Amino acid sequence: MTDQQFxxxxxxxxxxxNGTTQLTTKxxxxxxxxxxxxxxxxxxxxxMKVFAVIDHSxxxxxxxxxxxxxxxxxxxSPQAGTPVMAATPLAALDLPLKVLVWSDHGQTKLTYTxxxxxxxxxxLSEDLAARLAGIDALTDAVIxx
Numbered sequence: 001m002t003d004q005q006f007x008x009x010x011x012x013x014x015x016x017x018n019g020t021t022q023l024t025t026k027x028x029x030x031x032x033x034x035x036x037x038x039x040x041x042x043x044x045x046x047x048m049k050v051f052a053v054i055d056h057s058x059x060x061x062x063x064x065x066x067x068x069x070x071x072x073x074x075x076x077s078p079q080a081g082t083p084v085m086a087a088t089p090l091a092a093l094d095l096p097l098k099v100l101v102w103s104d105h106g107q108t109k110l111t112y113t114x115x116x117x118x119x120x121x122x123x124l125s126e127d128l129a130a131r132l133a134g135i136d137a138l139t140d141a142v143i144x145x
Contacts, residue, residue, distance in 0.1 A: 022117035024136070028101070028108040028143045032069040035108050036101045038142045043075040046138065050075045051096055069103040080131040088122040097135050110139050 028035040040050050051074045060067035076096030085092045100111045112135060119129035 022114045023111050024114045024139075025109050025111040026139055026143050028110055030108060032071060032101050032103050032108050035110065035142060036071045036073055039073045039099060039101065039110070039138070040075075042138055042141050043073075046134075048075050048077045049096075069108075071101045073099045073101060075099075080134070084122075084124065084128050084131055087128055088124065091118070091122045091124075094118055094121070097132070099135070099139065110142065112139065 030038070036053060040053065043050055052072075054072040054074070056070040056072065057067040074096050081091075081095045081097075085095060094113060098112060100109075102109055102111065115129065115132040115135055118124070118132050124132075
């Protein structure tokens with residue numbers, strides 16, 4: 001498993017204290033479709049709701065355009081997210097959680113906003129930040145399973 005930090009789409013860059021987004025990227029050993037399906041299945045198996053899967057590349061193809069294989073899986077848990085949004089209403093801009101599953105030169109990657117970055121962005125207490133941290137273990141299970 002490889003984790004890389006990205007800032008503004010530049011590999012290897014670190015998020016800075018000026019509020020830029022810090023992303024986590026992990027490598028998956030299987031295709032984009034299989035990785036997205038695993039993510040959906042594992043999220044649902046943990047009692048989370050999968051709200052949507054956006055197939056960006058499929059929609060591009062239907063419009064006669066080309067785009068690398070790209071899907072976004074949107075999922076969450078009202079039990080985890082509601083207290084975060086109740087304390088900090090603007091957190092609803094980043095909830096439910098989202099994972100980008102994409103092909104990068106034939107290698108499948110999962111990318112998402114690091115839970116520590118979300119906690120810092122919204123000034124969350126440790127208790128509320130912990131409600132978002134499960135995305136790390138979930139994505140580890142996706143790529144390890």
